[in-house]
Amino acid sequence: MEDNMEAITSSGVSTALRCIVKLGGAAITCKNEIEKINEESLSCVASQLRDAMMPAETSSGKILGMDWSRRNGLNSECFDNFDDLGNASVSDGFPFIVVHGAGSFGHFQASKSGVHKGGLHLPLVKAGFVATRISVTSLNLEIVRALAQEGIPSIGMPPFACGWSTCERNIACASNSQVAKAIASGFVPVLHGDAVFDSSLGCTILSGDVIIRHLAEQFKPNFVVFLTDVLGVYDRPPSDPKAVLLREIAVDKDGKWSIEKPVLNHSNNQVEFTVAAHDTTGGMVTKISEAALIAKLGIDVYIVKAGTEHSLKALKGQVNGEIPDDWIGTAIRSAKRS
Amino acid sequence: MEDNMEAITSSGVSTALRCIVKLGGAAITCKNEIEKINEESLSCVASQLRDAMMPAETSSGKILGMDWSRRNGLNSECFDNFDDLGNASVSDGFPFIVVHGAGSFGHFQASKSGVHKGGLHLPLVKAGFVATRISVTSLNLEIVRALAQEGIPSIGMPPFACGWSTCERNIACASNSQVAKAIASGFVPVLHGDAVFDSSLGCTILSGDVIIRHLAEQFKPNFVVFLTDVLGVYDRPPSDPKAVLLREIAVDKDGKWSIEKPVLNHSNNQVEFTVAAHDTTGGMVTKISEAALIAKLGIDVYIVKAGTEHSLKALKGQVNGEIPDDWIGTAIRSAKRS
Numbered sequence: 001m002e003d004n005m006e007a008i009t010s011s012g013v014s015t016a017l018r019c020i021v022k023l024g025g026a027a028i029t030c031k032n033e034i035e036k037i038n039e040e041s042l043s044c045v046a047s048q049l050r051d052a053m054m055p056a057e058t059s060s061g062k063i064l065g066m067d068w069s070r071r072n073g074l075n076s077e078c079f080d081n082f083d084d085l086g087n088a089s090v091s092d093g094f095p096f097i098v099v100h101g102a103g104s105f106g107h108f109q110a111s112k113s114g115v116h117k118g119g120l121h122l123p124l125v126k127a128g129f130v131a132t133r134i135s136v137t138s139l140n141l142e143i144v145r146a147l148a149q150e151g152i153p154s155i156g157m158p159p160f161a162c163g164w165s166t167c168e169r170n171i172a173c174a175s176n177s178q179v180a181k182a183i184a185s186g187f188v189p190v191l192h193g194d195a196v197f198d199s200s201l202g203c204t205i206l207s208g209d210v211i212i213r214h215l216a217e218q219f220k221p222n223f224v225v226f227l228t229d230v231l232g233v234y235d236r237p238p239s240d241p242k243a244v245l246l247r248e249i250a251v252d253k254d255g256k257w258s259i260e261k262p263v264l265n266h267s268n269n270q271v272e273f274t275v276a277a278h279d280t281t282g283g284m285v286t287k288i289s290e291a292a293l294i295a296k297l298g299i300d301v302y303i304v305k306a307g308t309e310h311s312l313k314a315l316k317g318q319v320n321g322e323i324p325d326d327w328i329g330t331a332i333r334s335a336k337r338s
Numbered sequence: 339m340e341d342n343m344e345a346i347t348s349s350g351v352s353t354a355l356r357c358i359v360k361l362g363g364a365a366i367t368c369k370n371e372i373e374k375i376n377e378e379s380l381s382c383v384a385s386q387l388r389d390a391m392m393p394a395e396t397s398s399g400k401i402l403g404m405d406w407s408r409r410n411g412l413n414s415e416c417f418d419n420f421d422d423l424g425n426a427s428v429s430d431g432f433p434f435i436v437v438h439g440a441g442s443f444g445h446f447q448a449s450k451s452g453v454h455k456g457g458l459h460l461p462l463v464k465a466g467f468v469a470t471r472i473s474v475t476s477l478n479l480e481i482v483r484a485l486a487q488e489g490i491p492s493i494g495m496p497p498f499a500c501g502w503s504t505c506e507r508n509i510a511c512a513s514n515s516q517v518a519k520a521i522a523s524g525f526v527p528v529l530h531g532d533a534v535f536d537s538s539l540g541c542t543i544l545s546g547d548v549i550i551r552h553l554a555e556q557f558k559p560n561f562v563v564f565l566t567d568v569l570g571v572y573d574r575p576p577s578d579p580k581a582v583l584l585r586e587i588a589v590d591k592d593g594k595w596s597i598e599k600p601v602l603n604h605s606n607n608q609v610e611f612t613v614a615a616h617d618t619t620g621g622m623v624t625k626i627s628e629a630a631l632i633a634k635l636g637i638d639v640y641i642v643k644a645g646t647e648h649s650l651k652a653l654k655g656q657v658n659g660e661i662p663d664d665w666i667g668t669a670i671r672s673a674k675r676s
């Protein structure tokens with residue numbers, strides 16, 4: 001942890017980032033229904049995040065909800081319960097950053113207008129840029145609310161507003177100072193895939209996965225967790241009866257990866273081919289490649305199904321080091337550790 | 339206009355800002371009901387803003403709505419109408435910035451927790467910071483949606499996320515570059531009063547009026563319009579039968595202001611005293627003082643009732659120069675012009 005980029009708090013104490021969590025779009029939204037949140041899954045994810053970030057508060061049973069909204073039943077009486085908290089001081093939880101995907105938010109607006117291809121001078125692209133941002137920021141607000149209801153001091157930080165921009169789809173400008181300040185003050189920044197300006201294309205879509213890689217490089221968290229809607233990464237589509245869950249993937253310093261567990265009958269090359277075929281439907285090679293870019297920094301990545309005992313263990317850091325035999329998910333780690 | 343700070347577009351063309359509009363919290367929300375938008379007023383304001391920003395599109399009768407949300411009736415058929423727009427190119431409207439107040443959003447959360455007084459180490463303040471930001475960003479999203487539905491390419495830019503911060507409640511850091519880029523790309527940035535970090539207090543509330551003054555200094559718009567829920571500024575509470583609407587206020591280079599029209603029977607000093615008494619209920623001296631700080635830069639300020647023919651004229655720039663006799667509102671201008 002010596003080489004972690006540390007956020008300096010106002011009191012001069014440095015805070016190392018514990019974890020970056022990706023809430024996969026498929027895990028928190030209903031994929032096939034436009035702009036529909038999977039409330040049950042999101043609520044479970046928020047509850048697990050609270051357990052992982054603030055074990056002390058959770059064990060004491062007191063939760064100070066932070067979404068004081070009319071929709072959430074706000075009235076003057078709510079506040080009477082808070083009066084005894086006025087001068088209490090609680091310790092900050094573990095520092096986390098949350099990044100979420102879009103799922104059924106934003107995707108439709110972006111693909112219909114071609115925002116990812118640029119061309120802001122075209123009215124359809126400009127309108128699509130606005131429509132995409134409305135959709136993804138509305139999802140961001142819902143996620144911030146869900147976390148706040150669990151007592152997590154979450155702060156929405158839409159990348160466009162934060163000044164993130166790209167050049168030929170690669171990050172050109174990413175203001176980390178506001179994210180660092182938020183962490184140092186004990187908040188949990190909540191970022192997301194967003195429509196941004198691109199200096200060559202005019203505009204494009206900056207994905208949550210690219211954001212995570214950038215944040216991981218800058219803040220060097222102890223570990224990264226991807227919460228998805230499947231148990232982990234398989235060697236072929238999970239719907240295939242022969243599909244095998246990959247348990248451990250080792251990544252060398254060049255970013256090349258190989259499957260360590262389980263030992264498969266076919267060779268690595270064959271697996272890669274099989275996984276590549278899978279990619280057209282499930283994006284698993286992309287997922288492994290993105291994760292490998294993080295793992296080669298020496299940061300362990302866990303891909304695990306949201307809302308399970310396995311995701312809770314991963315979020316709590318209980319699978320760092322030796323992976324328990326009963327843990328189900330995919331660990332992607334730098335080769336030197338395995 | 340020679341001294342305007344100009345935003346440089348990607349094509350190298352500079353864009354002078356035409357107007358900064360304040361949507362007063364009282365004009366767009368129901369003041370006495372927590373987190374309730376005045377839908378009728380907001381819809382009317384959005385329509386007038388469209389007329390003022392994009393007179394050409396409005397006269398042609400075609401509106402390309404930009405809120406493609408499920409809530410707004412999104413379905414695949416919506417997009418069939420847009421296909422003919424794919425390669426069309428329309429001219430950008432007049433460059434505007436919109437700043438809105440909080441009204442019945444945020445105020446309750448902020449005042450109950452004391453966010454404006456700072457102290458982020460206190461759990462109630464930290465929770466209030468989160469709750470306030472949820473409330474004001476949810477209002478921001480609704481306003482962006484309302485403008486987008488009218489075809490205004492609106493982009494939510496919450497000041498906290500943009501990296502704005504204060505020191506002893508004065509603006510210490512305000513990133514204007516993303517606002518300038520958004521304007522240069524033909525978007526309408528929508529900012530708002532927000533909870534922000536304060537380097538001395540920990541946190542505070544940055545008001546929409548302070549944001550407007552800062553933006554006016556930086557971008558030197560042709561004029562500024564405050565949309566409120568009363569006809570303008572009176573010499574005493576509007577409910578008083580003797581209340582007189584102030585038509586023109588002149589501001590000298592030191593920021594001192596005097597009433598030019600109407601000619602009142604009592605002296606300036608007496609008026610100031612009366613208005614000061616008014617201030618405890620209506621904040622009118624604060625409003626005039628804030629407006630005077632803008633007017634002394636040589637930028638005309640119009641305070642006018644939202645959703646009236648008078649607000650439309652002000653937004654269209656039709657009361658710049660000589661004020662029409664039938665225009666009802668308050669003009670606050672630098673003394674050299676009057």
